[in-house]
Amino acid sequence: MKLLEGKNVIITGASRGIGTGIAQVFADHGANVAFTYSSSEAPALALEKELSAKGITAKAYKSNAASFSESEELVKQVLEDFGGIDVLINNAGITKDNLLMRMQEEDFDKVIEINLKSVFNMTKAVQRTMLKQRSGSIINMSSVVGVKGNAGQANYAASKAGMIGFTKSIALELGSRNIRCNAIAPGFIETEMTAKLDDKVVQGWRDGIPLKRGGAPEDIANACLFFASDLSNYVTGQVLNVDGGMLT
Ligand code: NAP
Numbered sequence: 001m002k003l004l005e006g007k008n009v010i011i012t013g014a015s016r017g018i019g020t021g022i023a024q025v026f027a028d029h030g031a032n033v034a035f036t037y038s039s040s041e042a043p044a045l046a047l048e049k050e051l052s053a054k055g056i057t058a059k060a061y062k063s064n065a066a067s068f069s070e071s072e073e074l075v076k077q078v079l080e081d082f083g084g085i086d087v088l089i090n091n092a093g094i095t096k097d098n099l100l101m102r103m104q105e106e107d108f109d110k111v112i113e114i115n116l117k118s119v120f121n122m123t124k125a126v127q128r129t130m131l132k133q134r135s136g137s138i139i140n141m142s143s144v145v146g147v148k149g150n151a152g153q154a155n156y157a158a159s160k161a162g163m164i165g166f167t168k169s170i171a172l173e174l175g176s177r178n179i180r181c182n183a184i185a186p187g188f189i190e191t192e193m194t195a196k197l198d199d200k201v202v203q204g205w206r207d208g209i210p211l212k213r214g215g216a217p218e219d220i221a222n223a224c225l226f227f228a229s230d231l232s233n234y235v236t237g238q239v240l241n242v243d244g245g246m247l248t
Contacts, residue, residue, distance in 0.1 A: 003229040005030035008082045010075070012065045012122060013092030015040035017191030018141065020047055021217025022089060022224050023058070029225060032057040034078045034085075036092065038064050057082060065092040065118035075125035084133065087228045088126045090119045090163075091141040095193060097152050108155045115159035119166055123181075127174070136179040139227045140167050141220075144187045144243050160185075164239055171237030180236035182227045187243025189215045210245030 009026055013019045014035035020043075023033050033051055037044040037060060044060035051058030059081055063074040078085060093115045096107040119140055130136030145153055146160025163183060170181040188194060188205045194214070197205075206214060223242045226232050241247050 002028075002030035003225060003231065004087075007031045007086040007228070008078075008084050009033050009087040009089065009228065010078055010085055010122070010126070011035040011089040011091055012063075012118065013037065015044040015047065015060070017193060018186065018189060018217045018220045019089075019091045021221040022091065023047060023051060025218060025221035025225055026228070027051045027054045027056050027058065029229075030056065031087070031228075032082055034059050034061065034082055036061050036063040036065065036074065038062070038092070065090075065122060066113040068117075068121045068124075071118070071121035071125045075122070075129070079129065085126050085129050086133075086135070087137045087139070088122055089139045089141070089224060089228075090122055092118055093141060093159075093193075095153065095156050095196075097156065099152055100154050103155060111155040112159050112162075115156070116162045116166070119163055123166075123170060130174070130179045131177050134178050136174075137228050137232075138167075138170065138179065138181040139224055140164075140181070140183040142167070142183045142185045142239065144185050144241060144247055147185050147239070147241070147247060167239070168237045175236055180227070180232070182232070182236060183239045184220060184223050184227070185239050185241045185243065185247075186220050187215060187241070187246040189217060189220060191217060205246075208246060209243070210248060213244065215242065215244060 014023045015037035048060040140163045142163045143160040145157045167183040
């Protein structure tokens with residue numbers, strides 16, 4: 001059964017990793033997929049081709065999620081190209097890890113701008129459309145680190161915790177218009193972002209996971225599928241940990 005037939009979806013940061021996984025699963029479920037990248041043009045265009053071959057409409061857009069004006073411009077363009085927006089997934093994110101002692105101001109600001117301000121930019125840009133149609137689902141990609149903190153990631157943890165506060169506030173503001181807003185808190189998911197981590201750190205994370213393995217982008221995509229589809233019609237303001245039991 002296809003759960004997103006004919007729905008129009010925007011995913012930020014889908015040129016690789018979790019975003020690519022979401023785009024693939026959503027296209028398999030009949031969604032039309034607009035997605036962004038900031039610099040990885042070749043993989044983005046390859047994904048656009050791969051998704052289009054599934055018989056849905058897919059388009060890659062170069063757009064910096066940290067920029068308010070670029071986000072507004074992007075949404076305007078997607079509305080022109082796709083004719084509507086039913087689902088927004090705020091997935092773009094970066095890390096710039098360091099202990100507070102060594103963390104530079106620009107490393108703090110950059111992570112907050114790309115991970116958190118982007119969520120404000122994109123949510124504000126789609127709000128009018130979703131309000132008019134009196135429906136919509138917004139999904140924010142937080143992290144277990146935003147729930148429990150992590151030494152060496154104060155900037156990242158603050159951005160991901162901020163996303164949870166934002167999610168709950170928007171769920172309260174827009175619920176009466178049938179617009180739902182939920183967050184996902186992935187645990188350790190094997191992508192380029194986590195490939196950068198030290199082997200010892202990775203082993204430490206794995207040891208602490210009850211399921212004793214890292215997750216795959218599809219595991220997060222399936223959780224997004226639930227929040228994007230009618231299966232979660234009565235669910236808003238929630239944070240779903242998809243972490244192999246890490247936070248249990
Ligand atoms: P990834 O492999 O590093 O991919 C990040 C994606 O975000 C890329 O497509 C990248 O595109 C895009 N991006 C970066 N900066 C951007 C910007 N300014 N504007 C638009 N797009 C931008 O990361 P991932 O592991 O898939 O993570 C995806 C999301 O899940 C992130 O928010 C991350 O914090 C969250 N998360 C990941 C894990 C994990 O274990 N992997 C755990 C918890 C949460 P370009 O290459 O073009 O820059």
